[in-house]
Amino acid sequence: MTPGDRRTRWRRVGRVTAILAGILLGLPFLVLAGAAVATLVITSQIEARYPPAGRRVAVPGGHLAVIEAGPGEGAASRGTVVLLHGASANAMDPMQAIGRRLAGDGFRVLSFDRPGFGWSDRIEGAAAASPAVQARLIAAGLGALGVGPALVVGHSWSGALAATLALDAPERVAGLVLLAPATHPWPGGTVPGYAGWYRSVFGRTLLWIAARTVAAPFGLYALDRFAAVVFKPDPMPPGYADAARVPLVLRPSTFEANLQDLDGLYEFLARQRPRYPQIAAPTVIIAGDADPIVRTPVHAEAMARDVPGARLVVLPGTGHMLHYTASDAVVAEVEALAARVRAGAE
Incomplete structure (x- = not known):
């Protein structure tokens, strides 16, 4: 083989190597682009399947969505019950679990999509992660x-x-019913290294990309598995995810809002805990002793000691989703508190 042949051969090898390197380097971008397109399609399909189920109420900075059931405004009722959902959920979750039943028992029931969830605007952006803002x-509203x-x-x-x-708007609250509530800072705080990583520029950028690419396709695939974990040790009701409109949390903006809410909770609870003795509203706290998500001794039992x-x-x-798995007990406690509040008012 002549020197010219060898040079020609190495040039060919170099071209093939460059092409392969380009393919390998470009493959992740092609995958992300495909996932981004899939996310747009999935988001469109989710919003078409789960359109607004109630009305939107104007508040400073935007609108909150609310689902209503029971006697209408001005009609005779046993009182008004306001339902506030947990993380990764929306207003339909508590409405399906206990709201319809309370409405059938004569209560006016209002279930809100929290800011950034369901069909409520994420008013004030990332600042809305604070329970005080919400x-x-x-x-x-x-x-x-x-x-x-x-x-x-x-x-x-x-919770x-x-x-x-x-605490901040006592004129709006006649009584509190806290279900498996997250109320106190938990031992160990956040996962070591997680908060710092998430709050870095790199972490926020990576999660922003993930929310718009892989989160929705992967989340849709694994949704029932994740939901079943939240119900443990109780069984998940058949058709729960669809009936409670859980896929709405997979939309990029809601996915981000959910992460922000969870990320800032520990610090907020550490600041708020000393204020609990100031709560004047009659309070009932209901929790399961087998809750693996929000530990009852850390939160519910501590709250019972702090609130007069x-x-x-x-x-x-009973586990974390007790408004579904122990709905009889929850409804009975809500109705008993309503009767107690009415008696006190009279």
Whole structure:
């Protein structure tokens, strides 16, 4: 082989190597581009399947979506119950679990999409991750609807929100029912290294990309598995994810809002905990002793000690989604508190 042949051969090898390197380097971008297109399609299909189920209420900075059931405004009722959903959910979750039943029993029921969830605007952007901001917006929504004081029922993340509402807008709250509530800073705080990584420019950029590419396709594939984990040790009701409109959380903007809400909760609870003795509204706290998500001794039992006169109900063998798996007990406690509030008013 002549030197010229060798040079020609190496040039060919170089060209092939460059082509292969280009393909390998470009493949991740092609995958992300495909995932981004899939996310747009999935988001469109989710919004078409789960359109707004109620009305939008104007508040400073935007609108909150609310689902209503039971006697209408001005009609005779046993009282007004406001439902506030937890993380990764929307207004339909508590409405399906206990709201329809309470409405059938004569209560006016209002279930809000929290800011950034369901069909509510993410008013104030990332600042809306604070339960204090969300409480102010929910209070404004109740004011726009002419509601208050009402029984406020908060599940999980919204245990903090409902408590904040009772502290910051007590004129809107006649009584509190906290279901498996997240109310106190937990041992160990956030996962080591997670908060710092997420809050870095790199972390936020990576999660922004993930929310718009792989999160929706992967989340849709694994949705039932994730939901089943939240119900443990109880079984998940058949058709739960569809009936509760859970896929709405997979939309990029809602996915980001959910992460922001979870990321900032620990620090907020550490600041708010000393205020709980100031809660004046009659309070009932219901939790399961088998809850693997929000530990009852850390949150519910501590809240019962901190809030004057609070009633604690611990359900044996029950997990985190007790408004579904122990709905009889939850409805009975809501109705008992309503009767207690009415008696006190009279």
